[in-house]
Amino acid sequence: MINWNTKPIAPPSARRLAYDVLYDVFVKEAYANLTLQKVMKKYSGKKYEPLSKPEKGLLTELVYGVCRRYNHLTWIMGRLSTRPVRKMDSKVRILLAIGLYQLVFLDRIPESAAVNETVEIAKKVTHLGNVKFINAILRSYLRKKIQLHFPQRKGHELQYLSLTLNEPEWLIRRMSAQIGKARTEAVLEEFNKAPALDIHANPIKLPASKLFEKLKFHHAEPELIPFIPDGNGIRVGNGDAFFRSPLLKNGEAYVQSAASMIPAVVMNPSRGDKVLDMCAAPGSKSINIAQLTGNWASIDAWDLYEHKVNLIDHNARTLGIRCIHAEQHDSTVIDESRKGQYDKVLLDAPCSGLGVLGHKPEIRWRRTEDNLKEFPPLQQKLLDAASVYVKPGGVLVYSTCTLNREENEDMIAWFLEKHKDFRRDTFDFAGRHLVEGMITIWPDEFHTDGFFVARLVRRNNDD
Template identity: 35%
Template sequence: MPVRKDRHGMPDSLKRPVNGREAALQALLQIWQEGAYTAIALNRTLRRAGLEELDRRFATELVNGAVKAKGTLDFVLGRMTDRPVRKLEPVIYCILHLGLYQIFYMDRIPDAAACNESVNLAKKFSHKGTDKFVNGVLRGTLRQKELLWEKIRNDMPLRVCHPRWLVERWRRQFGDEEANALCHWNNEPARLSLRVNSCMTTRDAFLQDLRETGCEAEVSLWCPDGIVMTKSPGLQMLLETFPHSFYVQDESSMLPAMALAPQPGERVLDLCAAPGGKTTHIGALMENTGRVTACDIYPHKLKLIAENAARLKLENIKTELQDGCVFREEWEAAFDRVLVDAPCSGLGVLRRRAEARWTKTETGLRDFPALQQKILDNASRYVKPGGVLVYSTCTIEDRENRILIETFLQNHREWKQTGFAHPRTKKTVKELQLYPQRDGVDGFYLTVLQKDK
């Protein structure tokens, strides 16, 4: 009897997972079949499943680990089956990845359990006979486990679970030791960091509120509004308990709004605003006064910005459907400050976007500088004489950062880089490039530009 599937090719029976392995399988299918972000697929699945905390943690570890190790698991699969990996049935491909991840990376799971439970998944979610195939691949892997481990350990991209092109790129850029450290940083679980909504509470007051509910947290060393959670009941519980008090935001991502330094009553433009983290930070720094215009090219992302602003009770934010590459005449010289958090390769935040290392390509990196330059050129026309523009990205690519800004300044003599305080040392700098393996936070770039009066 054929397996019933929905329009995404997902078996109907996968829609209500009853344990951690089933939840992991459902999330993994969404990631590789639908292009879902790992965090979104996992949260969506776990929310629907309503599993116990132990199963939730197990599913989370399985999904994050299997996604990060995709290239290494594909290598093992390629050695253990004559079938091309890309031609495997998606459900079987994901089941094998989950089984192999348990065998190679989860010492506390007995090998027999990893095999048997994977076979059970195949029986439940695929057609007759695939269970024998899954069993054969995993049992064969166990017989060759040490030999396969030796090959993995002696091959840096396989060992550090990153694409070969990216590892070689970083080896050229940083050297072997730093490239290895960067890859290991990306493979570690990302910490949950929160930005306090300063229009509703203070950092000290919010820290006290968190501790009274049994949470453990520490102040961010990078942003005066930042908090890093060390023990929490989960994001959903925090949102239910403190709905207006915080926004989930990476520490590095808190820096552009601080560098922009918006003042109460000003008119500010956030040209690439979704999902609204920096927009709402700007709105709070302006003490809920003035006007922040937040732009995106997709209506559903504008809705998300508006929802985030409403949750934080910020009334000075207005959304606009606007392409950053298209000049809007009525905005010329209309804004006191403009933020360009440009679309970029995102190579600084691979720790938080587990699947992104496998979806990016080296040739794809070449497309970003031209797009960024066009957006920056447009944005510069929106700034009043004497006004300020902050350019930022979440990448560690010079061509998207330092080199791009050098080109912009050569072509726009009315602009100059202006000094701002380094968030840690407080020394005056003209640009900030953060590297995860050096700074212990997500990779990020920002610089502050000022227009002549």
């Protein structure tokens, strides 16, 4: 029986929720953004009083802040403790990171609140010995903070950069070797800024110009993203206002990073095209393609996982898109019946994700240099398969959200060497003419995720 008199329960504090989210991120390898969304949703329902705006703000700041500054924070722990950081209980490391983050980076929070509240959470989640240790380290930080200095850059450059940019040393070394020191620093600095909220219009339901007016009406502070043609890419200054508006629920817009909109722009599909999207879930790029053709293409959208295929269907339905046929398919396995059938093929390949360290800051602590080796063999298999589906004269677009040369430029060189029936196809983008048929979207230049997009064409028999 429903008890109509049940009062909503007060939610836990932002700091406690931040601890729960960060525990899942660091111990169970959950994604910070998805876990945070889940928690926000839980505490906006009927059972709990809603989280206040400042509490939501503090929760988000603590989760992303700790993920972005983890190296800096663990370095402080190491300077203040005789116990090596790697030997600390993960609960202790996370609680210390939350406390120290407030003390080091948030000047609006009183020191006493940062220390006491952290200790209070510790009492609930760990034993007394750990509680005392956490209390001692945080208080020791307050006493010794002016004596804590990073090593000088000169003579300790890699360690210095790893601490100031908060990235693992191997990544800085590797990126510097591939793209030079200056660009590496600029890109990695960009990853430590809170990323902008970008949305894509859904002209199938509402023209972009009308959406823009509605966004202004809802005080979402819209700005056109200059490098996305047709005004479909919009940067939103006030995310809270956007999420409060009915636009997302009504399918008049959806959330997509600007960089991720580019592969469909580079593909430049035409009405009536038969398109294959080989790694399609959750479907953003298939959706972009459908929108660019006004729902007048035939798009086969494949993904390896059944639950992800359902997500493509769900997203397309919300947006009123009818021309996407989502199917569960292992795209490394060739479907003989579809050889040479498609005008345009998109391979948005699984990759190391080094371009999305701004949106997913925790990835930097998970990847290892060894990990990166997994991706090129899979990408090669997928590209081999992609090549068979393209009609003579048809287009193959290859994209990744990484900034790793082996998965990008080197992959295209490998493919062209092996598949002589393909060539690079020049295209224009953001005011430049790309004669090599590919572009890297640098986060420091475009202020979005890092991406790589290449456009290839299958030669006609008489080419």
